Amino acid sequence: MSEYTYTVDVIGDDALADSVIMKTVTEVIDQHINTISEYAFYGCAALQTVIGTNVTSIRSDCFTGCTALETxxxxVLKVMDGYFRNCTALKNVDLPQLKDIRRQYAFEKCTALEKIDLPVCTHIGVGTSYACCAFRSCSSLSVAIxxxxxxxxxxxxxxxxxTPISKGTGYIYVPKALIESYQAHEKWSVxxxxxxxxxxxxxxxGQ
Structure with missing residues (x-):
């Protein structure tokens, strides 16, 4: 066995394309990777868990087709430029430092997602001329914090x-001091x- 240890900082575009691991990998837990590029895990239908303690950047389509992804x-991710669109098994999302969701359809059709907790998020969308649709068709999502x-x-x-929120059976929880501001906001008022x-x-x- 080699006495050297190699680490990877970036999982690049198409990193798993046409490889055997694409069909079999179920878990990725890593303390070194900081960037997950476009299509890195595209079509990894067996992938269930991804934990990246130092990931600071994820790109579009990096998890498209991960239909078994649950967690x-x-x-440390602060800006989300990737998405989990059609990750229909996704239930557990931990993004404690996320401030900005920039990707359209970021969690669209994550039909198993019941709760999203965004402790420091201050912006959802990609500009006033675009529809954000971040949680559109998350048919189980009844709690957004x-x-x-x-x-x-x-x-x-x-x-x-x-979602249940738009249909009147789910709720958005915010600090009490901000409720009236949210209700009067041009977009949130809906x-x-x-x-x-x-x-x-x-x-x-409660946390």
Missing amino acids: VSFP LRSTTMCELDDTSVFSD YANQFRAIEDYPEIC
Whole structure:
């Protein structure tokens, strides 16, 4: 066995394309990778868990087709330029430092996702001329928690379209001091009746 240890900082474009591992990898847990590029895990239908403790960048389509993916954790990721679109098994999402979701359809059709907790997120969307649709068609998503004491800016009202939140049976939990600001916001106001105070629901929002 070699006495040397090699580490990888970037999982590049098409890293797993046409390889045997693409069909069999079920878990990726790594402390060294900082970038996951486009198509890196494209079509990894067996992949269930991804934990990247030092990942600071994920790119579009890096997890497209990961239909068995249940758990993702990127503790230091601040800006999301990739997405988990059609990850229909995704249930556990850990993004404690995420401030900005820039990708359209970021979690679209993640039909198993019931709860999203974004402690510091302050912006969802990709610009005023684009529809963000970040959680569109997440048919099980009934809890969205935005903990930041600064209101999260929103680029388009479609963010929770076709979810329990848009249908009136799910809720968005924010700091009590910000509820009126959210309800009066040009874009957030479409969900005005679905806002609840984090402080009033410790059984749901407690950490």
